[in-house]
Amino acid sequence: MSLLANILVDGLAFSMVLFLIAAGLAMTLGLMRIVNMAHGMFAMIAGMSTAALAKAGAAPLVAALLSIVLVAILAAPLERLLIRRFYQRSPMDQMLVTLGVAFIASAVASALSGPFVVNVPLPAAMTGTFEIMGRSFPAHRVVVVAMGALTMLALYVLIEKSRFGILVRASVERAGIAQSIGINTGVIYVVAFMAGAALAGIGGILGAELLPIEPTYPTRYLMVMLAVVAVGGHDTLLGSFVASLLLGTASTAMKYIYPEFSSLIFFGIMFLMLKLKPHGIFAR
C-alpha cells in the first residue's frame, strides 16, 4: 500500500477519534457558551462504568449504553447545582471551576479503582483485524470512523434543524426574551448539558482502544480536545469536524514522514490557526 493511502486511512481514523472525544465539548461550548474543562471526566466515568458493568457480566453493548445514560444523569445535578451559577461569569472562572471538578474526578477515580488503565470491552464484532487493500486494519477503527460521521450528522440535524436546537440557541442568545415567550430555559440548559456529557461518554468508550481509560484521563487528553475546539471555532460543529480532519491527517502524515515532529505539527497548526483565524475555521 502506498504511503499516501496509508496516511489517508490512518489519518481519517485518527481524526474521527479526535472528533468523537471533542464533539460534546464543542457542542456545550457552542450552544451554551460554557468552557467545560471537565468534559473528559464524563468520558472517563462512562469508560470505567462500562468496564465495571462488563466485568459484572453485562454484554459490552448493553454496558456501554447504560454507561452513556449514567453520565447523562450524573451531568444533571452538576449543571443544576454548580455549572449554572457560572453562565454569567467570565470564561476564566468557568475554566477554573470545571478544571477543579476534573481534578476531583481524577482523585476519586484513582481512590476507587487505583491508578490503572481499565479494560473497556469491545463487542466481538469490533475485535480483531481485517484486510483492506493488502494491509490489516483494526475493526474498531472502522466503527469509530462510521460513528464519527454519524455523530456529525446527528448533531447537525439536532442543532441546526430541530426545534430543540432552536430553543437552545434562543435560550442562550436572548435568555430574557426566551423566558418571556414561555421557554423554560432552565430545562433547556440542563438537557443540553446532559447531551454533551452523553457525547463525551460515547467518545470515551469508542476511543478507549486508542485513549485508554485511567484516572488521569480528564486532564491527559484535555489539550487535544481543546486544540480541536480552538481550531474549529466555538460557533460551528462543522468547524470542529474539519479541525479534527486537519489536525488528525497532518499529524498522521508527520508520523509516517518525520515521527519526532508529529506533535509539533499538531500544536503548530493550532498556533497558526489561532493566529490566522482566531475565531475558527469558518469564522467570517
Add this chain to the structure above:
Amino acid sequence: MTRSKLVLSLLLATAAHAHADVVVGIVAPLSGQLAAQGQAWKEALEAYQKSKGDTVAGERVRFVYKDLPDVNPAKARAVAQELVLSDKVQYLGGFVYTPNAVAASQVATLAEVPMVIFNAAGVGINDKSPFVVRVSYTQPQLTIPAATFLMENGWKRVATLVSDYASGTDVEKTFEKAFTSRGGQVVSKIRVPLDNFDFGPFMQTIKAAKPDAIVVFTPGGAISIGAVKAYKENGLDAAGIKFLGLAGEVDEAGALKALGKQALGVYSSNFYNPTSESPQNKEFRADFSRYAPGVDISPIHTQAWEGAHLIYQMIAATKGRKDGKAAMKAVEGMKWIGPRGEMLIEPGTRDLVQSIHIRQVVEVDGKAVNKGIRTFERQPDWSRKE
C-alpha cells in the same frame, strides 16, 4: 539554610533522638501518574516487615513516606531534608526519577544518611555521593542482554521504537551500538513524542521495513499499552515480527494487567523473572501472597523488597545506631541470593550486579504471565563497561 547550619542542626537532631525507633524515610510517588509504583513499594515494605519482623538488633524499624509525584529536584532535596530534620530518619529510600535522586543525594552526603535507590536507573547517580547505593538497575543492564538475546536467536534485522525523551534516546543509542557491534543491523529508528497515543502509523512504517524484531522503550501505563496494541492490530505479530520491550511494555503491575492476553508472545528484558523456580523466589512469592493477598507481584515489588533487605542489613551492622559510614561499609561488596537471583553490591560503584531475564508473555491457568526463557547471570552496569 547554609551548609554548616544544616550540618549543625542535623547533629543536634540526631543527638536528641538516640533511643527512638529506627526511622526510614521513603520518597515515592503516592499520587499522580506513577502512583501505582509508590503503592507497590508500600505494599512490598509492609509485606517485608510482616514476613521478616519489624525489629532488627532490638530496634523497631518504622517506614515513613513522602509523596513526590513528578520530576522536581528542588522538592526532592526539600523532602529529603525534611525527613532527615523533622522525622529524624536514619535511612532514605525510594526515588523513581534520576534527577530527584541526584538532588536528594546531596542531603544524604551532608547528613551522612545512607540512601537506597529503589528505582532511578540513570547512569552514574552513585558517583554523586558515597552514601548512595542502588537496588534497581541501569538501563544498559537491561539493554545489552536484550541485544545478545536477539543475536542468539538469529534475529539480526531490528527496528527500534523509543519514546522521545532522554531515557528513550539513550536506550536507542546504547542498543544500536551493542547490536551492531554483535553483527546485527538496525533497519529503522523511530522516536515517538511523549504525548502521542496513536502508534498505528509507526507500526506500519516498521512493518514495511520487514525487520525480524522490534525493540521498544516506552515509559509504561497508557503509552506502553498503546504500543503493544498497535503492534498486534497492525499485524506485525502475524507477519512474524517479534516484539521486545525494554521498559514498562508488559509490566505486571500496569500494562500487562490491562493488556491481558493481547500481550501474548511479547518478549521483555527485566531484572525479575516471576516464574523462576528458585527457592528464594518461591519463598518470596509465598510470603507476598500471605501478607499482601490479591496483589499482582511485579518487578517493582522486588525493588522495595530488596531495598528493605539492604536497609535491615545496615541496621543490623550498626546495631540501630546512626553511623552512615559503617552502614555503607557493611553493604559494599555484599552478596546475597534474593527473589531476583544472585545479587552483588559492586565495591566501588555500589551498583548492583545481578541476573537479567528475558521473559515472554504466555498463558498460565488462563492468565497472562511473563515467563522467564533465558537468564543472563551476573550482569554489571554495562554503561561502565561497554
